[in-house]
Amino acid sequence: MMTPQTEDQVVEAISDASGPLRVRGCGTRGVVSAGADLSTRALSGITLYEPGALTLVVRAGTPLAEVETALADEGQRLAFEPTDHRRLLGTSGTPTIGGVVAANVSGPRRISAGACRDHLLGVRFVDGAGRVVKNGGRVMKNVTGYDLVKLMAGSFGTLGVLTEVSLKVLPKPERVATLSTQRGTVEDAVEALSQGLGSPFDVTGAAAWPEAGGWRMALRVEGFADSVAYRAGRLSDGLGLAPIDDPWADLRDVVALADCAAVVRVSVRPGHAAQVLAAVDAEVVQLDWGGGLIWLGGPDGAALLRAAQAACARLGGHASGVKGDFGEVPRRQPEAPPIAAITQGLRAKFDPRGILNPGAMG
Amino acid sequence: MHMPAPDARVMDRKAELARRLRAVLPEAAVIDDIAETRAYECDGLSAYKCPPLLAVLPGSTQEVSAVLAICHEMGVPVVPRGSGTSLAGGAMPTADSVVLGVSRLTQVLEVDLADRLIRVQAGRTNLSVTAAVEGDGFFYAPDPSSQLACAIAGNVAMNSGGAHCLKYGVTTNNLLGVTVVLMDGTVVELGGGHLDAAGLDLLGVVCGSEGQLGVVTEATLRILAKPEGARPVLIGFDSNAVAGACVSDIIKAGVLPVAIEFMDRPCITACEAFAKAGYPDCEALLIIEVEGAEAEIDHQLALIGEIARRHDPVELREARDADQAARIWLGRKSAFGAMGQINDYMCLDGTIPVSALPHVLDRIGELSARFGLEVANVFHAGDGNMHPLILFDANTPGQLETCEAMGDEILKLCVEVGGCLTGEHGVGMEKRDLMGVQFSPVDLEAQMDVKDIFDPRWLLNPAKVFPLEAAASHRAA
Incomplete structure (x- = not known):
């Protein structure tokens, strides 16, 4: 395994490569690709952290835990709440911040705070031609030139190897409350989530899952203690909710599906969640993002993914295979021909030899 | 502002182009009369003007598609235009271009x-x-x-x-x-x-x-x-540095106001003279707005007040009702109008790390003395987006050029301290030739690679964003 310690060494590793490179941090996210391992884990450390400016600049291989500890020491956090995939996927190793960005990993708070890509202020990367490129910066408002920052978030190392990222961070709340009730059907549960999210009470989590007798729905509010008490009260009165223990760490890490042989992830309009569920045969289900993020688990990955992609082709949205064997079914929702052509064109520009994480994006 | 020479092959085919566009658009949606195309000669950056060859106002996605297909086939540059309010020349035409306005697409x-x-x-x-x-x-x-x-x-x-x-x-x-x-x-x-x-x-x-x-x-x-309510507080300080430190402390304390606006003395003075909002006589002023239910607003404003008092404010004025809130915002919202009353001005748009604020304001003061032009600063302090207004007299020969040169120096300063050339106005024509200050040639190549894929012939919104010499090989390809 290649573990470059400087950006120059990343350039060398890519320039010298004679075949495909499997680009990774520590490989906890189950990205499927082939080639010689190139890990950013030795590109580690926080370059700059200004709590008063809500900004963090950090080398790509820095462990996520190290980042979170440094932020917590100043009462701050990554608001997009990145999922730790290790339990779901049965992987081991240390999740890195570069991996979070490369996979655009966002948890339950994505529904209100935005995704990883929304908090990413800047990147440095080495592309497949060995060019060192920077884009964005470390300030929150920046429209100087094209936004390659967004392009890099979620590109799974196929356009370049991230060496450094800048992120917007936010204050940690003083208090968190979770309010919940049971609804009869998934439609009722999603409707309640929508009512919570459509209220002025700053809901920062909106999830639902089936249980004996119906669907359990949960809303989260965060902030200063008095404010949380007020908003929790208003939501509870309006929707008939009661407090429950904090489920968000388990929801974030999709623990409920850890024992499933196959796991499929679907992103649709919340209003289409019920139609997706009706179209698939899943054993275990978890709804997040107000119903817009659907986790499906079952024994037959190919059947599950095929049905989910067919539903998304009809309704809009996309379904990806996250864990398991999907046979002939593509792991990602096929793209419309013009979009696929642009994607291929961009990859050919940034990775002319096609050596970066082949297969990682299907 | 240097522009590429108009493409004679395009200019010569104006009549044919108009005829083909009229075949896919309603008669009134194709504007080729020279007097009428003048309506599209500039946007909010009115120092630069150039009437387009033609303007079109398609009424559907299909019509836009038909227009672009024709222009693509004939090799005609196209300048998309929203409402023409760009302050960066983002919708400025070239003489050989078709302006594509979306003003009929309003549903x-x-x-x-x-x-x-x-x-x-x-x-x-x-x-x-x-x-x-x-x-x-x-x-x-x-x-x-x-x-x-x-x-x-x-x-x-x-x-x-x-x-x-x-x-x-x-x-x-x-x-x-x-x-x-x-x-x-x-x-x-x-x-x-x-x-x-x-x-x-x-x-x-x-x-x-x-x-x-x-x-x-x-x-x-x-x-x-919509939040249940919102209310501002106005806080005056006797130095820019103290106001900057106060902003940083508020954010560190975990309060996330919906807006933090900063004004320096020249700006306060001008706004006060214009709008008579009753602003205090001080060096730096913050307007901080928070949102939520009444009790939440009270709580956040109390926290902000407590932090501000540690920095010895010369004034701290909480809005008690909608009237008082409106008075606090009155001066800030009339800032640009106030400046326009007393002078011509150029509005800049760089962003800096919030921590660099006092240093940057000092350096802007030095530049102001060096160039002999006054600067008033309005600033979205929460996110570091600055709007220095350089005051000049357009009727005095050479002042516009001096003002532009000074603007360039301020934007270079923004980049030097870790910020960027533009926070929200865009690069457009205005900052095109400064891109090399912020980006290396390779950084710009990577961006232009993206342009190559979406628009291989470089026909869309020509001569913007990338310095002409840097883009020359892409445009010719």
Whole structure:
């Protein structure tokens, strides 16, 4: 395994490569690709952290835990709440911040705070031609030139190897409350989530899952203690909710599906969640993002993914295979021909030899 | 401002072009009369003017597609135009171009309150998006100061911001999907009602690409529930450095105001003279607004007050009611008008790390002395987006040039301290030739590679964003 310690060494590793490179941090996210391992884990450390400016600049291989500890020491956090995939996927190793960005990993708070890509202020990367490129910066408002920052978030190392990222961070709340009730059907549960999210009470989590007798729905509010008490009260009165223990760490890490042989992830309009569920045969289900993020688990990955992609082709949205064997079914929702052509064109520009994480994006 | 020479082959075929465009558009939607094309000769950056060859006003995505296919085939440059409010020359034509205006595309296509989204045609104005949903208690968050006039198409092209982005983000954070027409006429749907892309985040790249990758004809936007209330507090300090430290301490304390506006003494003085808002006589003024229910507002304002008092403010004035709130905002909101009364001015738009604020204001003071032009500073202090206003007299020969030279120095300073050339106005024509200050040749190559894929012949919104010499080999390819 290649573990470059400087950006120059990343350039060398890519320039010298004679075949495909499997680009990774520590490989906890189950990205499927082939080639010689190139890990950013030795590109580690926080370059700059200004709590008063809500900004963090950090080398790509820095462990996520190290980042979170440094932020917590100043009462701050990554608001997009990145999922730790290790339990779901049965992987081991240390999740890195570069991996979070490369996979655009966002948890339950994505529904209100935005995704990883929304908090990413800047990147440095080495592309497949060995060019060192920077884009964005470390300030929150920046429209100087094209936004390659967004392009890099979620590109799974196929356009370049991230060496450094800048992120917007936010204050940690003083208090968190979770309010919940049971609804009869998934439609009722999603409707309640929508009512919570459509209220002025700053809901920062909106999830639902089936249980004996119906669907359990949960809303989260965060902030200063008095404010949380007020908003929790208003939501509870309006929707008939009661407090429950904090489920968000388990929801974030999709623990409920850890024992499933196959796991499929679907992103649709919340209003289409019920139609997706009706179209698939899943054993275990978890709804997040107000119903817009659907986790499906079952024994037959190919059947599950095929049905989910067919539903998304009809309704809009996309379904990806996250864990398991999907046979002939593509792991990602096929793209419309013009979009696929642009994607291929961009990859050919940034990775002319096609050596970066082949297969990682299907 | 150096512009490429108009393409004679295009200029010579004007009549043929007009005839072909009239075959796919209503008669009135093709404007080729020289007097009438003057209406499109500039945008909000009115120092630069150039009438286009023609202007077209298509009424549907299909018409946009037909126009672009014709222009593509004939090799005619196209300048997309929202409402023409760009302050960076983002919609300035070249003499051989067709201006494609989206002003007829104003319909609301769908409102879904349960899924918290609205789908609109891209010529609809920013404020009228909110108007379509505010009766139901919702709003569209990005609020550029031109929001009464500016179109969503332009907002997407420039990734527009506003005063409230510390809490709500800018356009790209509130954009769920677009219908975009590529230069060859291909219609592409990016995103939609769902979150995040299946593959590469092309929506994120199109947003902020200044109309150079495609023409956005429809947009799906995230709408939010309106907070129960909002109230500002005004705090005066006797130095810029102390005001900056106060902002930093408020953010560190975990308060996330919806807006933090900063004004320096020249700005306060001018606003006071113009609007008589009753601002205190001091070096630096903060207007901080918080949102929520009454009790939440009280709590946050109390925290802010407690922090501010540690910095010995010369005045701390909390709005008790809507009237007092309006008075606090009155001066700030009339800042640009106030400046316009006493002088010509040039408004800059760099962003700096918030921590660099006192240093940057000192250096701007030095530049002001060196160039002999006064500067007033208005600043979105929460996010570091500065708007220094350089005051000059357009009737004094040479002052515009001096002002531009000084503006360049201030923007270079923004980059030097870790910031950027433009926070929300965009590069356009105005900052095109400064791009090399912020980006290396390789950084710019990487961006131009993206342009090559979306618009291989470089016909869309020509001569913007990239320095002409840096882009020469791409344009010729």
